[in-house]
Amino acid sequence: MILRSHTGAKYRFDPGALCLELTTTGGPGEFRRFEVLHTPADLAAWVARSRLSPTPDLDIRQVEVEAARTFRDALFRAATARASGVEPQRGDLDVINRTAGHPPLTPAIGPDGQRTWTATATGTQLLATVARDAVDLLTGEYAHRIRVCSGERCHLVYVDTSRPGRRRWCSMEHCGNQHKVRALRERRDEKG
Template sequence: MTTRATETPGLLLRHPDGQTFRFDPGALCLELLATGGPGEYARFEVLTGPRALAAWAAESRLPPGLRLAADDAGAAAARGLRDALWGVMAARAHGAAPAPAGLAAVNAAAAVPPLVPLIAADGTRAWAPGEAPVAALLSTVARDAVDLLTGPHAHRVRECATHNCALLFVDTSRPGRRRWCSMERCGNRHKVRTHRARRTDDPTA
């Protein structure tokens, strides 16, 4: 489950083990990956239908107020793009070449007209009136992926350093030393393991 945290950047993810933690992957396209995925990631599935897709869009880093004309086919298309993005982004994180089929799926989604933003009367960013088609949402996500993978932070797309966590993020920090999906979860677990190992090595500690 994903929930937008209003007070700080990032999503609130609920792991199947019951823990809830904050995760900011640094890009819209990587937020989509937190909804599930192919193969072993299917147990994290969130995009179960049109309502779930609309909820994800509202919880994402997109400006609020988007009205989405979602249906079952649109939710299936979102899952398809997400699964393709998993392969493309994971390949980037590991320095490998992405599968041509994955790139083709991302490029095909990006070729569709994206969501149409506008400036509201109060000066904030808003969306064009009416319901937006799912294809426009997916185009916006795919174009975000194109910008990320062809931009200055492409080499900073990384997988969480914890051996049993595959969450992907882009490190946009100035020092570029981010290792964990979340300090609340994997970063803290690493600290605990390190502390226990030191106590084991030093009986007097």
């Protein structure tokens, strides 16, 4: 995904899981100020940027956008709890499970051999697909590798799929680079 920092700089961010891509659209509490899911078109635009490409034909209703925000907030809290070594709240897991309980998008192989989707899908099917990915992440082999970026003002959530399992930053070109620049300045100031 291509994200934009608070300064306007663009950078690449790979959260390592489809479900965590949704957490870049806003969040609960203090993260509400970053909300971008207001209309069905906003949710469709997120899908177009996600790893669900090619984008399925979607028929999204406003109530499904509201459900997307509720699910996203529950996922954000559950993932950050897991990153902190704490068990997620039962209510958040209930939201994730309820969302995952609906029929998902149905993939197919197109005439060109590429993935496509069988029919126009609802927002509920879209959310079920993302929620099933969340269930797989939160219960799978990488559940212990869910992390929150170590950047000073960054709260992006990702799953560390690196072989050594030592990823600290949402993006080396953004938060990792900022950390290196700060550390270099501190070393120069100590010598100066």
